Amino acid sequence: MSLISWIQNNMRMDLQDDKLTREKLEKYLLLKLKNIVKYVYEKSPFYRELYRKYGVKPDRIRDFKDFSKLPFTLPSHIADNPYRFLCVSQSDILRGFTVEDVNGMRRIFFTENELIHIVEATMFGLRVANLDRGDVVQIAVPKEAEWGIHQILEEAVRKAGGKGVVVDELEFKIQLQSLESLRPQILIGPALHIFYFSEWCEENFPSILRRLRLKSVIISHGCVFYPFTDLMREEIRNIWECEVFDHYGITEMGFTVAMECPAHEGMHLNEVDVYAEVIDPNTGEILEPGVEGELVLTSTNREGMPIVRYRTGDITRLIDRPCQCGDVATRRIENIKYRL
Amino acid sequence: MLETFISSFLASKILKSISFSCDTGLHLTSTVDLSLNIRVPFCRFQCPFCLFINYPYNEALSDLYVRAVKQELKLYSAYIKESPIKNVYFSGGTPSLILNKLSDILNCIHELFGFRGNVAIEVNPLDLNNETLSKLVNIGITQISIGVQSFNSDVLKDLGRKYGGEVALNAVKKAMDSGFDYVNIDLMFPSPNQTTNSLLQDLEIAVGLGVHGISTYPLMLLPYTEMYRQLKDRIVEIEGMEKKMYMLILDYLMNVGYNVRSIWSFTVKPGFYNGPFEYDEYLGIGPYAWGVIDNAFTVNTPLFEDYIIMVKKKIPIVTLARFEGERSMIIWLSRSLYHGKASKTEFYKRFKIDLDKRFKWLIYLMCLSGLAEWRGDSLRLTRKGLLYGSLTTKNIVIGLLMKMHKATGYYPPL
Numbered sequence: 041m042s043l044i045s046w047i048q049n050n051m052r053m054d055l056q057d058d059k060l061t062r063e064k065l066e067k068y069l070l071l072k073l074k075n076i077v078k079y080v081y082e083k084s085p086f087y088r089e090l091y092r093k094y095g096v097k098p099d100r101i102r103d104f105k106d107f108s109k110l111p112f113t114l115p116s117h118i119a120d121n122p123y124r125f126l127c128v129s130q131s132d133i134l135r136g137f138t139v140e141d142v143n144g145m146r147r148i149f150f151t152e153n154e155l156i157h158i159v160e161a162t163m164f165g166l167r168v169a170n171l172d173r174g175d176v177v178q179i180a181v182p183k184e185a186e187w188g189i190h191q192i193l194e195e196a197v198r199k200a201g202g203k204g205v206v207v208d209e210l211e212f213k214i215q216l217q218s219l220e221s222l223r224p225q226i227l228i229g230p231a232l233h234i235f236y237f238s239e240w241c242e243e244n245f246p247s248i249l250r251r252l253r254l255k256s257v258i259i260s261h262g263c264v265f266y267p268f269t270d271l272m273r274e275e276i277r278n279i280w281e282c283e284v285f286d287h288y289g290i291t292e293m294g295f296t297v298a299m300e301c302p303a304h305e306g307m308h309l310n311e312v313d314v315y316a317e318v319i320d321p322n323t324g325e326i327l328e329p330g331v332e333g334e335l336v337l338t339s340t341n342r343e344g345m346p347i348v349r350y351r352t353g354d355i356t357r358l359i360d361r362p363c364q365c366g367d368v369a370t371r372r373i374e375n376i377k378y379r380l
Numbered sequence: 381m382l383e384t385f386i387s388s389f390l391a392s393k394i395l396k397s398i399s400f401s402c403d404t405g406l407h408l409t410s411t412v413d414l415s416l417n418i419r420v421p422f423c424r425f426q427c428p429f430c431l432f433i434n435y436p437y438n439e440a441l442s443d444l445y446v447r448a449v450k451q452e453l454k455l456y457s458a459y460i461k462e463s464p465i466k467n468v469y470f471s472g473g474t475p476s477l478i479l480n481k482l483s484d485i486l487n488c489i490h491e492l493f494g495f496r497g498n499v500a501i502e503v504n505p506l507d508l509n510n511e512t513l514s515k516l517v518n519i520g521i522t523q524i525s526i527g528v529q530s531f532n533s534d535v536l537k538d539l540g541r542k543y544g545g546e547v548a549l550n551a552v553k554k555a556m557d558s559g560f561d562y563v564n565i566d567l568m569f570p571s572p573n574q575t576t577n578s579l580l581q582d583l584e585i586a587v588g589l590g591v592h593g594i595s596t597y598p599l600m601l602l603p604y605t606e607m608y609r610q611l612k613d614r615i616v617e618i619e620g621m622e623k624k625m626y627m628l629i630l631d632y633l634m635n636v637g638y639n640v641r642s643i644w645s646f647t648v649k650p651g652f653y654n655g656p657f658e659y660d661e662y663l664g665i666g667p668y669a670w671g672v673i674d675n676a677f678t679v680n681t682p683l684f685e686d687y688i689i690m691v692k693k694k695i696p697i698v699t700l701a702r703f704e705g706e707r708s709m710i711i712w713l714s715r716s717l718y719h720g721k722a723s724k725t726e727f728y729k730r731f732k733i734d735l736d737k738r739f740k741w742l743i744y745l746m747c748l749s750g751l752a753e754w755r756g757d758s759l760r761l762t763r764k765g766l767l768y769g770s771l772t773t774k775n776i777v778i779g780l781l782m783k784m785h786k787a788t789g790y791y792p793p794l
């Protein structure tokens with residue numbers, strides 16, 4: 041399973057006959073970028089002011105190079121006033137999420153359509169990580185208000201024909217008990233929780249471990265703020281004798297940014313919803329694939345609060361060579377090394 | 381002018397001599413006395429000036445930590461049977477957070493190496509009370525270094541420390557009454573709103589309490605720290621204060637009978653105690669611990685998670701810098717001068733060449749500019765030499781940290 045069908049669905053391409061190539065995807069991406077820039081210029085007070093200040097003419101964007109000259113959006117811009125980013129009226133917003141770090145507190149808003157779309161994207165991502173019809177998934181994620189991450193995951197698993205069970209209590213004993221009674225094929229949770237939980241199980245209950253036979257471990261709020269190192273991945277893989285899938289998502293971009301595939305050589309970008317660039321954090325210049333720099337993301341598919349050229353502070357590299365998994369169209373990123 | 385030139389020349393020469401490589405194969409042939417520097421990476425909070433990444437303490441993590449440290453010690457024990465362990469130092473982070481687990485580690489060191497030497501520990505004033513102090517004594521800790529930073533509540537607040545002057549004072553008082561061989565305290569200067577007066581008061585209190593050692597560290601602002609972000613427009617002003625304050629510390633402490641243990645440490649019991657990085661050769665144990673052994677400066681993996689995985693199979697050194705030939709001489713000279721003096725006899729013993737021949741010009745210029753002078757067998761830093769030594773050492777430490785962070789890969793670039 042790869043993200044191709046997800047992208048083809050969204051591009052409304054014929055699933056059978058038409059093979060998705062990088063070329064076709066780029067055409068599509070460029071179109072989306074042009075549209076989103078026009079859209080935010082018309083609808084969002086923040087971007088109208090920003091683009092006027094920089095003399096940006098949205099209909100003069102012809103290629104990716106033109107696009108890469110647009111000014112950046114910084115976390116502090118959103119912290120200052122998230123409402124100025126809105127392209128719809130506040131009554132159309134169904135759910136807001138809060139992000140807080142050294143750059144301040146940011147509110148990120150989503151419409152109902154967007155949340156439904158996120159569930160869909162998540163479902164495709166989970167299928168890349170071996171989720172099949174009939175699978176049981178233990179979701180080790182704290183419960184939040186309605187439409188929280190836990191619910192998005194639960195809903196996505198259900199849509200894929202599986203059963204997701206949120207085990208909200210992260211205490212190791214309870215997690216293990218529930219693994220024993222649910223016998224899930226897949227375990228999802230935050231990187232550090234999964235890592236320490238695995239160490240703890242190995243140390244204290246090695247025999248139970250072997251009986252559990254997980255198919256996949258999926259890292260939920262992946263590597264953000266924290267390097268999820270190769271050693272950690274290797275360790276988790278050895279402990280559970282299963283595949284480990286990393287994932288990258290930030291709230292600002294609607295969570296589903298990139299997902300690791302079974303070839304385990306980087307995370308495929310969800311190029312239905314985001315366009316990724318890697319820049320030199322000091323000069324802002326675009327860097328070639330393979331060169332380490334700061335990830336800059338644009339949400340190409342949002343109606344409520346699209347964000348254009350957002351500086352994530354996350355350090356990684358773009359990979360543009362074709363992937364062993366057969367998905368030759370989407371680009372990948374390496375796991376995040378650290379956040380600036 | 382000349383002194384500035386010499387200092388920056390020396391700093392750049394030393395930094396150039398230290399280049400890290402990932403070839404971490406060590407040939408542990410050392411038979412000299414070894415010490416262990418065991419870094420405990422837990423803290424209650426991250427202080428805004430702290431140069432290291434620490435982890436919030438929790439029981440489960442600390443169990444994993446102790447298990448991993450024992451595994452690492454075991455790995456070393458296969459190599460260093462010949463070299464007796466003379467000192468163990470628990471450095472921070474905040475080792476006093478795992479007080480109840482220290483004896484577990486010490487027993488392991490005893491079993492593996494037959495160790496019976498000095499045990500020193502860094503403690504946070506918040507962790508010192510009658511109960512913890514008697515625990516420390518009972519598990520065989522003989523030397524204690526208290527991270528006071530200041531006795532002045534306003535200064536402490538600026539430094540983001542979560543206790544007031546009163547707590548610091550009581551902690552030191554109690555420690556003095558607990559029968560340790562050596563009580564050291566750390567002070568920091570200059571902090572953003574500290575005056576020379578409040579620094580002087582800190583020194584007077586420390587001396588009044590009769591502490592055996594006083595370490596005074598200049599504030600080092602590294603760009604990824606929170607304090608750097610707060611103070612970056614005031615760096616020049618703060619560094620101006622640093623010079624004045626260093627002279628004040630030096631003159632005051634010399635006057636009341638303290639001796640130079642190092643550029644940044646003063647003692648009334650010379651030869652009794654060494655700070656965690658002041659030993660000749662020591663192994664670094666724990667995540668992001670560093671050591672000096674067999675003419676190499678070693679650095680362990682910085683990440684706690686990687687650390688506990690790595691020690692299952694191998695010594696967790698991820699990068700090291702070798703000092704060979706030329707390099708080892710300049711490193712030796714700088715490490716000696718860090719302690720205030722360099723002995724000709726010792727240099728000869730080590731390198732079979734005369735110190736004053738090998739560094740003829742450098743020494744000539746140092747003497748000419750009044751930074752150093754010969755006294756008998758030793759080249760000694762003068763009062764002015766100690767001041768420039770402090771400034772230079774600070775630059776070297778910052779440069780070294782930048783190199784280390786870069787070599788280990790997971791820190792924000794500086």
Ligand code: SF4
Pocket residue numbers: 422423424425426427429430431432434472473474527
């Ligand atoms: S207590 Fe010490 S090691 Fe811990 S954060 Fe503060 S300065 Fe750093």
Ligand SMILES: [Zn+2]
Pocket residue numbers: 301302303304308363364365366367
């Ligand atoms: Zn792939």
